[in-house]
Structure formats: structure tokens, C-alpha cells
Amino acid sequence: xxxxxxxxxxxxxxxxxxxxxxxxxxxxxxxxxxxxxxxxxxxxxxxxxxxxxxxxxxxxxxxxxxxxxxxxxxxxxxxxxxxxxxxxxxxxxxxxxxxxxxxxxxxxxxxxxxxxxxxxxxxxxxxxxxxxxxxxxxxxxxxxxxxxxxxxxxxxxxxxxxxxxxxxxxx
Amino acid sequence: xxxxxxxxxxxxxxxxxxxxxxxxxxxxxxxxxxxxxxxxxxxxxxxxxxxxxxxxxxxxxxxxxxxxxxxxxxxxxxxxxxxxxxxxxxxxxxxxxxxxxxxxxxxxxxxxxxxxxxxxxxxxxxxxxxxxxxxxxxxxxxxxxxxxxxxxxxxxxxxxxxxxxxxxxxxxxxxxxxxxxxxxx
Numbered sequence: 001x002x003x004x005x006x007x008x009x010x011x012x013x014x015x016x017x018x019x020x021x022x023x024x025x026x027x028x029x030x031x032x033x034x035x036x037x038x039x040x041x042x043x044x045x046x047x048x049x050x051x052x053x054x055x056x057x058x059x060x061x062x063x064x065x066x067x068x069x070x071x072x073x074x075x076x077x078x079x080x081x082x083x084x085x086x087x088x089x090x091x092x093x094x095x096x097x098x099x100x101x102x103x104x105x106x107x108x109x110x111x112x113x114x115x116x117x118x119x120x121x122x123x124x125x126x127x128x129x130x131x132x133x134x135x136x137x138x139x140x141x142x143x144x145x146x147x148x149x150x151x152x153x154x155x156x157x158x159x160x161x162x163x164x165x166x167x168x169x170x171x
Numbered sequence: 172x173x174x175x176x177x178x179x180x181x182x183x184x185x186x187x188x189x190x191x192x193x194x195x196x197x198x199x200x201x202x203x204x205x206x207x208x209x210x211x212x213x214x215x216x217x218x219x220x221x222x223x224x225x226x227x228x229x230x231x232x233x234x235x236x237x238x239x240x241x242x243x244x245x246x247x248x249x250x251x252x253x254x255x256x257x258x259x260x261x262x263x264x265x266x267x268x269x270x271x272x273x274x275x276x277x278x279x280x281x282x283x284x285x286x287x288x289x290x291x292x293x294x295x296x297x298x299x300x301x302x303x304x305x306x307x308x309x310x311x312x313x314x315x316x317x318x319x320x321x322x323x324x325x326x327x328x329x330x331x332x333x334x335x336x337x338x339x340x341x342x343x344x345x346x347x348x349x350x351x352x353x354x355x356x
Contacts, residue, residue: 003247015234022233035235039243040250092233099229106226125227130189150185157183160219 001046009055010042016056016127017063023122024067026111027089038066060137064119071115086111109159117152124149179220196224270308277301278345292340301344 001009017038022031042049042059052058090107091099099107110118116138123129123137131149135142178195181187187195199221281297293301338344 003244011240014239018235019230019233032235032239035239036243036246040246043247102222103226103229106222125223126230128189131185146185148185150183153183153185156223157219 001050006043006046010039010046010049010059013056013059014039017059019126020060020063020119020122021067022090023110023118024064024115025070026086028092029089030070034067034070038063041066054136057133057137060123061139064138068115105160105164106156109156109164112159112163113152113155116148117155120145120148121152121156195220199224266308273304273308277304281344293338293344301338 014035018031018035021034021038022028025031025034041062045062049055049058086108087104090111110121113121119138120134123134124131129137131142131145135145138145175195175198178187178191182192182195199217277300280300281293334343
């Protein structure tokens with residue numbers, strides 16, 4: 001695969017992969033840097049890519065593996081203890097438009113989930129992949145994906161209600 | 172509205188399909204679920220889900236900055252140059268290694284084929300042999316000529332080829348071989 005081909009087939013995936021990286025790393029700028037490295041990795045693996053039936057799935061897997069390695073190296077599997085730092089790091093620092101208070105809560109609650117749950121939520125709720133596709137990308141069974149998804153959704157609700165006192169009456 | 176309860180139930184078990192979830196989002200967005208008679212009221216149980224779905228919608232739009240592509244292609248070109256340099260260098264080392272071996276071999280051949288008249292001049296036969304060898308090596312070095320700008324060593328080797336080409340006696344010849352061998356180290 002030459003550079004022109006790469007630009008057509010792989011570069012368009014950059015935003016999707018970036019969102020996945022950001023969800024795993026809980027850090028906007030770290031995810032930006034990671035994306036550069038991930039794209040270079042994909043470029044270096046372009047001969048493998050040529051042979052792979054599903055370039056998108058392959059790219060997601062590479063992204064996931066890279067980010068998990070970073071998380072292991074940093075020895076931080078969930079998030080910063082300091083919530084203020086978390087809030088600042090999670091989103092685009094240049095972004096002038098602010099999230100509503102509620103949206104910030106959801107954002108932080110998701111950050112508290114274990115990494116596989118965050119990942120599956122991202123792939124399902126935001127990127128819209130099917131259970132089968134997710135199972136393929138994560139190299140696991142369909143049943144396992146359903147379990148992780150179920151736990152993620154329940155946990156998220158629980159965190160919002162219990163930790164953040166998401167109270168219907170208030171809103 | 173039993174339907175909705177059932178869908179939600181399966182939703183939290185991870186059993187809903189993408190279509191069902193899409194429908195759920197639509198219903199929640201359009202406030203079509205009402206328990207009370209009051210218009211526009213979302214049943215409070217679903218308010219949390221609405222926040223989640225709104226959040227997911229807004230997250231879909233997150234993108235990298237405009238400078239991402241440029242930075243990336245710069246890095247890739249850099250890597251290409253580094254790779255080319257190391258490839259060419261190793262090729263040159265290998266070729267000059269082969270060249271040195273061949274030339275030394277010819278040197279030995281010439282020494283062992285001394286005619287009785289002790290003239291240390293290179294005969295025409297000898298010169299032909301050397302010429303053929305140089306031709307073969309020149310062909311190889313043509314491939315490397317691309318990197319001439321980057322790597323000065325190549326021109327030194329080519330200069331030595333020139334001198335060997337012009338050598339008239341064995342001593343000169345051996346001198347130039349040692350030149351190349353010297354450059355090796």
C-alpha cells in the first residue's frame with residue numbers, strides 16, 4: 001500500500017480512532033499524541049493491512065492495544081484521583097463551548113468505569129458498532145461483549161445516582 | 172408502554188439490537204413517553220437515559236485538529252529518509268566489501284602469475300581482467316549513485332576505481348586497493 005492508498009483507506013478513520021483513544025486514556029492531549037503514533041504504526045503495518053479483510057476493525061484493535069499499553073505503563077487503570085485535573089484533561093482545552101453541568105457529570109462518571117467497559121460503551125453507544133463487530137475487534141465472544149455492555153450500562157447509572165447524586169427531582 | 176419497560180429491561184442486559192436502541196433514543200428525544208397527562212413531560216425514570224443519549228450524540232462529533240494530517244505526513248517522510256540512509260549505507264558497506272575482496276583476489280592472482288622476466292608491469296591480459304571486474308562493480312555502484320549527495324564515502328570509492336583503472340603497475344594497483352580497504356574501517 002502506498003501513501004496515496006493509505007490516505008484514502010486509513011486516514012479517514014482518524015477521528016473515530018481518536019475518540020476511542022480519548023475514551024481509554026481519559027486525556028485529550030495524550031490521545032492526540034497517541035493518534036500520531038498509532039497512525040505511524042498503521043503505516044508501518046501497511047503490508048499486513050493490505051491482507052486484512054477488515055481495515056477498520058484492524059485499526060481499532062491496534063488503537064486499543066496501544067492505549068492499553070500506555071495505561072499499563074502509567075499504572076493508572078481508571079482515572080486521576082483529582083477530579084479537577086480529570087475535568088481539565090478530558091476535553092479539548094481549546095473548546096470554547098462548555099458542557100452543561102449534566103453532561104460533565106456523565107462524562108466524569110464514564111471516566112470512572114473500568115477500561116473495557118469504557119471501551120465497549122464507546123464502541124456501541126457512540127460509534128454504533130454491532131455486538132458481533134465489537135466481539136471481533138476485541139477478540140472475544142459475543143456473550144462476553146453483552147456481559148461487559150450490560151455491566152457498563154448498569155454501573156454508569158449507578159455511579160450517576162449514587163456518587164453524583166443524580167437526582168431526578170433537581171432537574 | 173409496557174413495550175418500553177421491556178426494551179429498557181433488555182437494554183440493561185445488553186440484549187437490545189442497534190435498531191431497538193435507535194427507536195428508544197427516538198422515543199426519548201421526542202418526549203413521546205408520557206405517564207402523566209401533562210404535555211412535554213418526560214417520565215422521570217427516563218430522564219437519566221435522556222442525558223446519556225444526549226451525551227453520546229454530542230460525543231460523536233469530536234474530531235482531531237486541522238494540523239494533524241500535516242504533522243503525521245512530516246513524521247512519515249522523516250522516517251522514510253532515515254530508512255533510506257541506513258539501507259544505502261549498508262548496501263555500500265556490502266558492495267565495497269565485495270569490491271575489496273574481488274580486487275584483492277585479482278591482486279593475488281597477478282602476483283602469483285609473475286612472468287619470469289620479473290617485469291612488474293600489468294600485461295594487456297591483466298588489464299582486461301581488471302577492466303571486466305571494474306565494469307561489474309561500476310554497474311553495482313550505479314545503483315548506489317542516488318545517495319551520492321548524502322554519503323561522501325561513495326565518491327572516495329569511485330575515485331579509487333578511477334585510479335585502479337589507470338594503474339600501470341602492480342604496486343600502484345595494490346596501493347589503491349589498500350585505499351579502499353582503509354575507507355572500510
